[in-house]
Amino acid sequence: MMIIISTVMVNLMSGNHTQSHHEHEHPHHNHKHANGAVGWIAQLFHLHGHEHASLNADVAFSSNREGIRTIWLAIAALGVTSLLQIVVVVLSGSVALLADTTHNIGDTLNSIPLLIAFYLARRMATRRYTYGFGRAEDIAGIFIVLSIAISAAIVFWESFQKLINPQPMQHVGWVAAAAVIGFLGNEAVALLQIRTGRRIGSDAMIADGLHARIDGLTSLAVLFAAGGTLIGLPILDPVIGILIGVAILFITRDAARRIWYRLMDAVDPSLISQIEHYAGEVEGVTGIPRLRARWVGHQLFAEMTVTVDDHLSLVESHHISQDIQRLLKRAIPHLAEATIHVAPAFEYEQPAFDVKIAASGILPPRYENSTPSAAPMGAAAIRYDADGNAAWDEIWTDFCDLALAGGPPHRGTLLEPVNPNAVLEQPEQYDRVLRELERGIRMVTGLPVIHSSTPGWIGMRCESEDMALWLVRAITVENVSVRREEDVLFFPAGPDFRLEKEIRNVITVIAKTTHYWKEHMAAKA
Numbered sequence: 001m002m003i004i005i006s007t008v009m010v011n012l013m014s015g016n017h018t019q020s021h022h023e024h025e026h027p028h029h030n031h032k033h034a035n036g037a038v039g040w041i042a043q044l045f046h047l048h049g050h051e052h053a054s055l056n057a058d059v060a061f062s063s064n065r066e067g068i069r070t071i072w073l074a075i076a077a078l079g080v081t082s083l084l085q086i087v088v089v090v091l092s093g094s095v096a097l098l099a100d101t102t103h104n105i106g107d108t109l110n111s112i113p114l115l116i117a118f119y120l121a122r123r124m125a126t127r128r129y130t131y132g133f134g135r136a137e138d139i140a141g142i143f144i145v146l147s148i149a150i151s152a153a154i155v156f157w158e159s160f161q162k163l164i165n166p167q168p169m170q171h172v173g174w175v176a177a178a179a180v181i182g183f184l185g186n187e188a189v190a191l192l193q194i195r196t197g198r199r200i201g202s203d204a205m206i207a208d209g210l211h212a213r214i215d216g217l218t219s220l221a222v223l224f225a226a227g228g229t230l231i232g233l234p235i236l237d238p239v240i241g242i243l244i245g246v247a248i249l250f251i252t253r254d255a256a257r258r259i260w261y262r263l264m265d266a267v268d269p270s271l272i273s274q275i276e277h278y279a280g281e282v283e284g285v286t287g288i289p290r291l292r293a294r295w296v297g298h299q300l301f302a303e304m305t306v307t308v309d310d311h312l313s314l315v316e317s318h319h320i321s322q323d324i325q326r327l328l329k330r331a332i333p334h335l336a337e338a339t340i341h342v343a344p345a346f347e348y349e350q351p352a353f354d355v356k357i358a359a360s361g362i363l364p365p366r367y368e369n370s371t372p373s374a375a376p377m378g379a380a381a382i383r384y385d386a387d388g389n390a391a392w393d394e395i396w397t398d399f400c401d402l403a404l405a406g407g408p409p410h411r412g413t414l415l416e417p418v419n420p421n422a423v424l425e426q427p428e429q430y431d432r433v434l435r436e437l438e439r440g441i442r443m444v445t446g447l448p449v450i451h452s453s454t455p456g457w458i459g460m461r462c463e464s465e466d467m468a469l470w471l472v473r474a475i476t477v478e479n480v481s482v483r484r485e486e487d488v489l490f491f492p493a494g495p496d497f498r499l500e501k502e503i504r505n506v507i508t509v510i511a512k513t514t515h516y517w518k519e520h521m522a523a524k525a
Helices: 036-045 059-092 095-121 135-164 172-200 203-230 236-263 269-280 314-331 352-359 420-425 427-445 465-477 499-524
Strands: 004-009 285-296 299-308 335-344 449-451 457-461 483-485 488-492
Touching (some): 059 172, 059 203, 095 203, 135 236, 172 203, 299 314, 314 335, 427 457, 465 488, 465 499, 488 499
Antiparallel strands (some): 004 335, 457 488, 483 488
């Protein structure tokens, strides 16, 4: 039996360095390692003052370096913000402003755990830490989430204290100036960290950016409170504080969920679909019976089993695995390593019932040995054009994962035809739905749209009767009702159809199935 396991490494172990990197002499470097505590810290955080050319060219190393640079910029920006606030404190002599400025300085230190984590991630994997030290980034995220929760508690406490024991605001002008400085500084840091975190795939950095945004919102609340004092409404101070506290709770929930997903090795299901799609498109792959992925810090690791024809040689199977690796490396952002197990197709043969379905020729080849899933498929959010209309032709990037082909159906329940009487009772709403369905069908297929004489249906003329027959079977499995009259297919339409729900359901399954027919099945018909 032929089995191949192949990996692609896009990580810090570029070149020929091993675990003993820091244990041998470096005759080619004109420097000496520091001794004592300084040397220990340098070894811990990989601060030797030299960088290897192969590491500089590495994508993972570059993203890690970008993360470190971003955190230092954030610390510097928050430091400048705190210094400006200190100037305001000195000029105003306000004790309350001094306390708020001290709080902001403390918040600046919250980025230190994340900075340490990014420096740790620069270290190479060892025989104990075989995945490297990227997980430290996710652990740092725990401290960040806790600090966000503490911020919410402080805001609520101070707001309720002001409700119970209201105190007149002193030095209103200086307070407003400090609030503006705090908001601008923290919001600038938030934008920097959130954008960089999304670009390099670091949820911990995004959480740290959200924390900076919280501090900015708190400063903004102080500004509104100062305005309320000037117009004789000091009650605005605690009321706005409570509202900001509620907003912080929602931010805490989102940040906690992000970090929880990373710690529990959860990934976006659409990412799994992308990996499965790209790997399945490689010539020679007949199935993907097993696929797992997880984040370690801001790097993605994937493991999969793919099946190939039983008669392929070892070398031919190895070439297929290399093709998969090259494609995934180009197509999947932040992918550090893909471990691919190539196995003969007979190892994953299904019972006679599934084989009979595959033999019918309905399923695409790479899914013929797969068992369909019953879980509904997640859909992408609707995009809109400059005029505010749904841009149906810009939403989907993965039309080929049909439910019929082993992927999940688009809907969890069947979208059925509506009662004709409901159409007659709401003609204007029904006409609006028909216009949107017609616009969407034309955009995603380019095929003629047919208006049905029977209320509750809208039609599409296929290129041939063979196409219509194939689409009927594919769309039915997607849990959308469809009926055929020669080469015309009719889909349900009702006055209560919503843009984000039923209308998108119909257009999605039409887009997916017609795309697959044109790209993969028409030539075989």
